[in-house]
Amino acid sequence: MTSTVTPSKVPPxxxxxVLKSGGVxxxxxxxxxxxxxxxxxxxxxxxxxxxxxxxxxxPMLMGIVMSFRGLTQFFIRNWNAAPWNGxxxxxxxxxxxxxxxxxxxxxxxxxxxxxxxxxGFSWLIGTAAAVLMQENFRGRGLLRTVFLIPYAxxxxxxxxxxxxxxxxxxxLVNHVLHDQLGVTxxxxxxLIGDNSFYALVVVAVWKSWPFAFLMVMAALQNIPRELYEAxxxxxxxxxxxxxxITLPSLRSVNQVLVLVLFLWTFNDFNTPYVLFGKSAPxxxxxISIHIYQSSFVTWxxxxxAAMSVLLLLFLLVVxxxxxxxxxxxxxxxxx
Amino acid sequence: xxxxxxxxxxPTAPPQSFIWTRRIALTLIxxxxxxxxxxxxxxxMKSLADVSGKFSWIxxxxxxxxxxxxxxxxxxxxxxxxxxxxxGTASIASVVVAVFAAYAVSRYRFRGKRVFTVTVLATQMFPxxxxxxxxxxxxxxxxxxxxxxxxxxxxxxxxxYLTFSLPFSIWMLIGYxxxxxxxxxxxxxxxxxxxxGALFRVVVPAAIPGIVAVAMYAFMTAWGEVLFASVMxxxxxxxxxxxxxxxxxxxxxxxxxxxxxxxxxSVPVVAGFLLxxxxxxxGLTAGAVK
Numbered sequence: 001m002t003s004t005v006t007p008s009k010v011p012p013x014x015x016x017x018v019l020k021s022g023g024v025x026x027x028x029x030x031x032x033x034x035x036x037x038x039x040x041x042x043x044x045x046x047x048x049x050x051x052x053x054x055x056x057x058x059p060m061l062m063g064i065v066m067s068f069r070g071l072t073q074f075f076i077r078n079w080n081a082a083p084w085n086g087x088x089x090x091x092x093x094x095x096x097x098x099x100x101x102x103x104x105x106x107x108x109x110x111x112x113x114x115x116x117x118x119x120g121f122s123w124l125i126g127t128a129a130a131v132l133m134q135e136n137f138r139g140r141g142l143l144r145t146v147f148l149i150p151y152a153x154x155x156x157x158x159x160x161x162x163x164x165x166x167x168x169x170x171x172l173v174n175h176v177l178h179d180q181l182g183v184t185x186x187x188x189x190x191l192i193g194d195n196s197f198y199a200l201v202v203v204a205v206w207k208s209w210p211f212a213f214l215m216v217m218a219a220l221q222n223i224p225r226e227l228y229e230a231x232x233x234x235x236x237x238x239x240x241x242x243x244x245i246t247l248p249s250l251r252s253v254n255q256v257l258v259l260v261l262f263l264w265t266f267n268d269f270n271t272p273y274v275l276f277g278k279s280a281p282x283x284x285x286x287i288s289i290h291i292y293q294s295s296f297v298t299w300x301x302x303x304x305a306a307m308s309v310l311l312l313l314f315l316l317v318v319x320x321x322x323x324x325x326x327x328x329x330x331x332x333x334x335x
Numbered sequence: 336x337x338x339x340x341x342x343x344x345x346p347t348a349p350p351q352s353f354i355w356t357r358r359i360a361l362t363l364i365x366x367x368x369x370x371x372x373x374x375x376x377x378x379x380m381k382s383l384a385d386v387s388g389k390f391s392w393i394x395x396x397x398x399x400x401x402x403x404x405x406x407x408x409x410x411x412x413x414x415x416x417x418x419x420x421x422x423g424t425a426s427i428a429s430v431v432v433a434v435f436a437a438y439a440v441s442r443y444r445f446r447g448k449r450v451f452t453v454t455v456l457a458t459q460m461f462p463x464x465x466x467x468x469x470x471x472x473x474x475x476x477x478x479x480x481x482x483x484x485x486x487x488x489x490x491x492x493x494x495x496y497l498t499f500s501l502p503f504s505i506w507m508l509i510g511y512x513x514x515x516x517x518x519x520x521x522x523x524x525x526x527x528x529x530x531x532g533a534l535f536r537v538v539v540p541a542a543i544p545g546i547v548a549v550a551m552y553a554f555m556t557a558w559g560e561v562l563f564a565s566v567m568x569x570x571x572x573x574x575x576x577x578x579x580x581x582x583x584x585x586x587x588x589x590x591x592x593x594x595x596x597x598x599x600x601s602v603p604v605v606a607g608f609l610l611x612x613x614x615x616x617x618g619l620t621a622g623a624v625k
Contacts, residue, residue: 040530044439045451047432048501055498056458059469066469129364132357135349143361145609147368152608154559156576157597161371164378164590172374175390206367238349267462269562291464296566301468308465315460 060312067309071302082302089306100294104307106282107290111266114197114286118204119261123254125205126212131246134220144217151210159274162203166190166275191276196284204271208264212257219253220246255326262322263315287311379595386591401595405582408592413571414578415600418558421489421574425496426553429504430546432497437508438534442517452509455502463562470495471566487569495563500553507552511545512538548614555604575600 067089075082095101129147133140150158165172167190174187190199223245231241269288272280278297280289291311295304378386379401381394405411440448474486485491519541520533528536539546564576579600582593608615 041439041443041445041448044435048436048455048505049451051432051494051498051501052455052458055470055495056461056466057454059466059473060461062469062473063465066472125364128360132360137357143365145612146365148608148612149372149605150368152555152605153372153601154555154576154604156559156561156579157375157601158371160579160593160597161375164594165371165374167590170387170390170590172370172390179389206371210368238353263460267464269463270559273561273565288462288464292467292562295464295468301472305465305468308462308468311462312465315462319460 063305064309066302067305069302071305072300085302089303090310092303093306093310100303103285104290107285107287110197110283110285111287114201114204114284115262115265117201118208118265119258121201121205122209122212122261122265123258125209126214127216127250129209129213130216130220131242133217134246147213148210150207151214155207155270156274158207159203159271162199162206163191163275166199192281194283196276196281200272200275200284200286203275204265204268207271208261212261215253215257216250219250223249259319259322263319266315375594375598375601378591379598381591383589383591386589386594401589401591402599404589405592405596405599408589409578409581411575411578411596411599414573414575417489417568417572417578418574418576418600421492421496422554422557424489425493425557426500426550428493429497429500429553430550433501433504433508433549434534434539434546436501436505437512438538440505441509441512442520442530452505455505459502467562467566470563474567486567487572489572492564492567492572492574495567496557496560497553499560500549500556504549504553507549508542508545511542515541544614548611551607551611551615555608558600558604 068084068086069082070085070088071082092098092100093104096105133144164170168174168187171190173190174184177183178185178187188195190196227245228241231245236244267288268286269292272284272286272289273292276284276289279293280286287307288311291304291307294307295301377392377394380397380399381391382396382398382400385391385395439445440452471486474491478484478486485494515538520528520530520537523533523537524530559576561576564574568574568577579593579596582589582596
């Protein structure tokens with residue numbers, strides 16, 4: 001690490017010299033000044049740039065290259081020897097009649113359903129809590145701290161607790177639903193079979209709603225008080241104020257919030273991985289765990305890379321379309 | 336937050352319908368939020384027999400044995416140390432790199448500035464799985480050709496985690512630095528400081544809350560990451576995220592110990608977060624709300 005930081009420590013001396021000698025005008029007329037102005041920002045950015053390139057950009061480009069090659073476990077040691085096979089990996093991934101493509105499509109649908117539910121509920125709970133807590137009341141500060149706990153807990157520690165709660169024989173969920181409330185006829189399985197989808201949604205909502213809460217809370221502080229004062233002079237009750245002032249003011253934060261929640265939820269790996277282990281049940285087979293499995297369990301990196309590229313393309317398109325429409329809507333609303 | 340009084344809206348008391356909606360909704364949300372925390376806490380003080388039988392809200396007898404046993408069932412202390420080294424180093428390095436980058440973006444106009452900020456933010460949306468595979472191969476191949484062990488080492492994990500928190504850290508710090516008047520560093524430069532002198536003597540001290548928040552964020556990111564930890568570590572470098580799985584064997588799951596260990600590994604980050612939440616919340620939300 002230290003080696004990447006040091007280069008940016010070079011300019012201070014140079015910069016100092018320039019400033020000091022700058023007192024004698026005209027001795028070094030332009031050039032040192034230009035280097036100081038022009039080069040310094042790049043030197044400051046250098047460590048960040050190198051790291052971004054090394055860990056994000058280059059691997060991503062390599063991932064795209066890999067997706068065109070037949071990269072299986074035989075080529076791990078020397079992956080340059082892996083044969084090029086054009087769009088073969090993609091053909092297999094999108095051949096929805098064959099087992100691999102069919103499983104991928106299924107996983108995609110599951111992820112879409114999961115994302116819609118998890119983002120929707122996270123947004124709803126977060127917004128409701130923030131709006132209801134806009135006005136001061138006793139215990140407000142304490143409650144806010146409590147609400148941030150799921151955000152602060154390390155993901156695996158929290159999710160493993162949910163795993164315990166979802167256990168068939170000794171879990172809390174079955175104890176409450178079956179023994180105490182009698183909602184279900186017999187103890188259900190939550191981490192295998194169809195129920196696992198709901199388990200997944202519940203845990204994801206629990207984990208991500210505090211972020212929505214945080215963002216909305218911060219946005220609410222930017223609404224001018226005068227708006228509310230004027231409204232209440234005009235006789236608007238609190239519900240009307242919420243509907244006419246608070247919620248419309250959240251438009252711009254919602255644009256960012258929903259997008260961020262969408263990207264996080266769609267790419268979520270931690271939740272299914274800790275809940276189900278390396279092989280998720282079919283009804284909760286999220287795309288990230290699906291790709292992980294098809295790469296590391298079957299050791300077919302080429303095919304895994306092709307699926308990842310498809311995922312990235314999908315996310316890019318959705319993000320672009322989303323930003324296009326929401327920004328346009330916003331502009332016309334502002335006018 | 337400090338502005339709690341500023342958000343008060345009208346001097347007239349809200350109607351009963353609002354107060355009751357608030358009470359009921361917030362109670363339900365609180366229960367939902369705290370349920371796992373309660374289960375973690377209460378189950379960590381149960382005996383193995385208690386935790387293996389039907390779930391009980393209150394422990395039949397309170398025991399602190401799990402807190403003793405967790406250290407011997409698996410090498411928890413070693414995982415703890417690994418996580419501490421990885422997350423600590425990654426967060427310090429991330430802050431240093433982010434401070435330089437954010438200073439450049441906040442104080443200078445240069446070609447490619449927009450490309451840089453947009454690219455950095457865009458990396459946040461990449462699915463981790465997309466660069467996991469190539470990064471894994473890069474690390475393995477660097478190891479094979481140069482002997483620098485990145486795969487399976489803490490160094491590789493540190494580099495990776497440091498980059499994970501970097502985009503958000505840079506973003507947050509740009510916001511913080513922008514809020515510090517430029518006159519301050521110009522005054523310092525008139526007094527004979529170089530640009531970096533101004534950064535370290537003026538801007539950094541003024542942005543300490545933001546920097547602490549960024550460090551905390553980077554630490555939390557590294558402390559909780561699972562995907563890369565599961566692929567990039569081996570027995571000696573295993574971090575908590577993966578190590579905790581060691582409590583369940585095929586025929587016996589010591590849930591009481593898992594809960595105790597989960598609690599123990601959560602305490603450092605939760606305590607740090609709650610202490611620093613004011614700054615972290617301000618920083619996390621500053622960029623998005625603007």
